[in-house]
Amino acid sequence: MPATDDDAEPDPDVPLAGPGAGVDEARVAAAVAELLAAIGEDTDRDGLADTPARVARMWTEVAAGLHEDPRRHLKVTFEADHDEMVMVRDIPLYSMCEHHLVPFTGQAHVAYIPNDDGRVIGLSKVARLVDGYARRPQVQERLTAQVADALSETLDPRGVMVVVEAEHLCMSMRGVQKAGTTTVTSAVRGLFRSSVATRQEAMRFITRGAR
Numbered sequence: 282m283p284a285t286d287d288d289a290e291p292d293p294d295v296p297l298a299g300p301g302a303g304v305d306e307a308r309v310a311a312a313v314a315e316l317l318a319a320i321g322e323d324t325d326r327d328g329l330a331d332t333p334a335r336v337a338r339m340w341t342e343v344a345a346g347l348h349e350d351p352r353r354h355l356k357v358t359f360e361a362d363h364d365e366m367v368m369v370r371d372i373p374l375y376s377m378c379e380h381h382l383v384p385f386t387g388q389a390h391v392a393y394i395p396n397d398d399g400r401v402i403g404l405s406k407v408a409r410l411v412d413g414y415a416r417r418p419q420v421q422e423r424l425t426a427q428v429a430d431a432l433s434e435t436l437d438p439r440g441v442m443v444v445v446e447a448e449h450l451c452m453s454m455r456g457v458q459k460a461g462t463t464t465v466t467s468a469v470r471g472l473f474r475s476s477v478a479t480r481q482e483a484m485r486f487i488t489r490g491a492r
């Protein structure tokens with residue numbers, strides 16, 4: 282178990298979370314050790330010896346999005362002479378339900394229509410944007426809207442549509458225990474909102490592909 286200093290008060294001038302702060306791994310490890318003790322585990326047994334530090338490293342990964350501005354991935358655009366829909370579909374999604382701190386997992390589908398300048402972003406940046414908002418304690422609706430707003434406000438496209446489908450382990454493994462339930466959320470902006478035909482075309486791509 283990592284050493285902790287019980288007397289140390291957190292410095293109020295040093296942010297413990299938020300941009301620039303990073304994950305305080307020693308503090309997470311201490312909390313995990315306390316959690317294991319509180320659920321009645323034997324924290325001295327071999328299998329748990331490295332668990333607090335291991336879980337702390339995991340939180341550095343799964344909460345990484347708290348410590349970056351995901352919009353940074355949208356800074357570079359390039360000329361593609363393309364002013365019609367671009368969709369990145371079936372992006373694997375792993376996030377943490379902020380109510381229970383268990384994962385929700387599924388796919389994100391992200392579409393946008395560039396504005397008249399025909400400039401686009403790299404396709405991988407769409408997936409990086411989704412990761413940035415997923416890697417933090419989240420609810421699915423906010424995640425969906427954050428991805429849509431980031432694209433809408435950064436690229437000024439003619440339209441944005443984000444659809445997220447996910448299974449929440451808090452609904453599957455505990456509580457109501459409805460494994461296999463999928464929650465679908467969407468956020469539509471611009472042309473996808475005002476034009477039924479455009480939205481339907483996007484939905485067709487999401488559900489059936491372009492074939």
Ligand SMILES: Nc1nc2c(ncn2[C@@H]2O[C@H](COP(=O)(O)OP(=O)(O)OP(=O)(O)O)[C@@H](O)[C@H]2O)c(=O)[nH]1
Pocket residue numbers: 378379380419420421422449451452455456457
């Ligand atoms: N809208 C929304 N709800 C979520 C999300 N993730 C989890 N929830 C729900 O958050 C709610 C929290 O409800 P509470 O009554 O405070 O907690 P609880 O007693 O653990 O609820 P149960 O899960 O019904 O046992 C539950 O209904 C969850 O299904 C999400 O991303 N979006």
Ligand SMILES: [Zn+2]
Pocket residue numbers: 378379380381382383449451452
């Ligand atoms: Zn939950």
